Amino acid sequence: MSARQISVLEHMREDLLDILRFTEGYSFDDFRDDIKARKAVSMSLINVGELAKQLDEGLLARHPEIPWRDIIGMRNITAHREEALSYLHALELLTRPSP
Numbered sequence: 001m002s003a004r005q006i007s008v009l010e011h012m013r014e015d016l017l018d019i020l021r022f023t024e025g026y027s028f029d030d031f032r033d034d035i036k037a038r039k040a041v042s043m044s045l046i047n048v049g050e051l052a053k054q055l056d057e058g059l060l061a062r063h064p065e066i067p068w069r070d071i072i073g074m075r076n077i078t079a080h081r082e083e084a085l086s087y088l089h090a091l092e093l094l095t096r097p098s099p
Contacts, residue, residue, distance in 0.1 A: 005059060012051045015044040042078050049075015 022040045023031060031037055052071045060068045
């Protein structure tokens with residue numbers, strides 16, 4: 001794996017950890033009511049999706065257990081239609097174990 005690909009994955013990991021930090025201890029209602037947390041999570045989701053688009057196809061193919069298209073799709077939804085990002089879906093993403 002190239003140094004560039006490693007760097008992209010490290011940046012993705014940081015953004016995902018940021019999402020966990022931004023929402024630590026939050027309930028659904030807490031998240032829904034906190035505009036700063038929602039915007040911070042939205043920005044991190046956008047970043048993760050942008051970074052995922054920079055990964056080599058070979059790397060994506062070697063890890064089919066990771067929903068790459070969904071990650072990129074969430075970026076597109078969040079960037080272009082923030083209102084389409086349901087808070088319930090966001091909370092599900094935040095509480096689901098990551099691969």
